[in-house]
Amino acid sequence: MGQNPSALQACIEAVGNGRPGFAAFPQTPLYQTQWVKRYNLDVRVTPAVVVRPTTAEDVAGVVKCAATNGFKVQARSGGHSYGNYGLGGDDGAVAIDMVHMQKFVMDKTTWQATIGAGSLLGEVDKKLHAAGGRAFAHGVCPGVGMGGHCTIGGLGPMSRMWGTCLDHIVEVEVVTADGKIQRASPEKNSDLFFALRGAGAGFGIITEFVMRTHPEPGQVVQYEYNLKFGKQADAAALYSKWQALIADPKLDPRFGSMFIMFPLGAVITGTFYGTQEEFHATGIPNALPNTGEPGRLLLGDYLGSIAHNAEKEALYLSNLAAPFTSKSLFFKRDQLLGPEAVKNLFTWVDKAHKGTLLWFIIFSAEGGVIEEIPTNSTAYAHRDKVMHYESYGVGFPLLQTTRDFISDFHKQVLSLAPKAFGTYPGYVDNSLAEPQKQYWDANLPALQNIKKIWDPVDLFHNPGSVRPAIQN
Known part of the structure; x- marks a missing residue:
């Protein structure tokens, strides 16, 4: 069936029943700035319509309109997709x-929380705190939305201690490709529940989550060590020491850490969920790299640590829309770079032409509880990895030189760690040759079969989403 834009508009307007602010179309004034609002300004995309529902019944009605009139569908929560996938990723989708x-x-x-899919992480944290001092694992950017974050993984400083965000999902309300409002859990529609936890964008529109929660940690120790070097190569030995620490299978899971490279320097950050005495008892402070001066320790409570992490994150990738390019890669323990390879990589960074002063490369510790959960327990496939890196190059405008720097850095890493494989599905990359294999690895065949059952026409579609298994 071909697309029928006029019929689509009439159908969606009928679902909205004349409510102001329910939907906007390309001819609507301020459509791009007030409705579309691309996050990555380097990825141009114009949806056929942007709809803002208030109920699951609204969502079901819009899904039926899209299916009847030949349009693909994607949901947007916080809108932070690197490929603007919440807008469809390609022109002409129903967003x-x-x-x-x-x-x-x-x-x-x-102590289970029911949370709407449009909720932003920063607001959720405040509500969880007010509702009894509760928490669950997620990333540090307060403007990221639950709907996307918790259906692709949801990694953050608490993840080594508690698992990913999606590991806390108990049940969801979801609109499926037939326009029905359904529940999915380990007991009901379990195959769909498996897929939604890690590959959600290809399987339905989640309208609400039921999340298990933990008591907030009472105290938090935050560590920061700034490396002010003229050359990245001068930080290579310190990076190797940091990498050895986070790769230790016995590393206390209460500790999460990042090594961040940026122009003229680097920083090592750490968050430990416990007291200062407990932190020192782990031996981690003695294993952290330094150049003779101890790192800075900040002591505080859980909400304070979230605010601090959000502040640090904003220094590297803001909530503000910008043109940027990005790459990422996961590593198993036996794929981590040796000292000589690290030195070569950091020296390459020094010599590379970057085309911007707004670039940074983040290495993040994984493992811990994430690693203890079977890889095939959810769609999220990277539980056997202990570290990942993500790189960013931002430019106004974004120059080809910057694109080449980010791409060539990735090639350098792969040349030094040729067996490293897999990309976090939250860091979507339209240049990947086989994105689905990179995102879901060994879980992909199972996901393709589930897709064939629940969405055989590929209604829920973006450039990197799971495709249905080929009919025999």
Whole structure:
């Protein structure tokens, strides 16, 4: 069936029943700036319509309109997709903006929270705190939305201690390709539940999550060590020492850490969920790299640590829209770079033409509890990895020199660690030859078969989403 834009508009307007602010189309004034609002300004995309539902019934109606009239569908929560996948990733999709789906209810018997898919992480943290001092693992950017973050993984400083964000999902309400509002959990529609936890964009529109929660950690120790060098090569030995620490299978799971390279320097950050005495008892402070001066320690509570991490994150990748390019890669323990390879890589960075002063490369510790969960327990496939890196180059405008620097850095890493494989599905990369294999690795065949059952026409589609298994 071909696309029928006029019929689509009439159908969606009928679902909205005349409500102002329900939907906008390309001819709507300020469509791009007020409705589309691309995050990565380097990826141009114009959806056929942007809809802002308030109920699951609205979402179901819009999904039926799209299916009947031959349009693909994607949901947007916080809107931070690197490929603007919440807008479809390609022109002509139906974009369902979940901004009004802000439900929050805490069950104080089970301590499970029901949370709307449009909720932003920063607001969720405040509500969890107010509802009894509760928490679950997620990333540090407060403007990221639950709907995308918790369906691709949801990595953050608490993940080594508690697992990923999606590991906390108990049940979801989801609209499937037939336009039905369904529940998915380990007991009900378990195959769909498996797929939604790691590959959600290809399987339905989640309208609300039921999340298990933990008591907030009472105290938090935050570590920061700034490396002010004229050359990245001068930091190579310190990086190798940091890498050895985070690769230790016995590293206390209460500790998360990053090594961040940027122009003229680097920084090592760490977050330990416990007291200062417990932190020192782990031996981690003695294993952290330094050049004779101890790193800076900040002591505080859980909410304070979230605010501090968000502040640091904003220094490297803001909530503000910008033109940027990015790459990422996961590493198993036996794929980590040796000291000589690290030195060669950092020396290459010094010599490379970058085309911008807005670049940074983040190496993040994984493992811990994430690693203890079977790889095939959810769609998320990278539980056997202990580290990943992500790189960013930002430019106004974004120059080809910057694109080449980010791409060539990735090639350098692969040349030094040729067996490293796999990309975090939250760091989407339109240049990948086999994105689905990179995102979901050994879980991909199972996901393709589930897709064939639940969405055989590939209604829920973006450039990197799971495709249905080929019919025999």
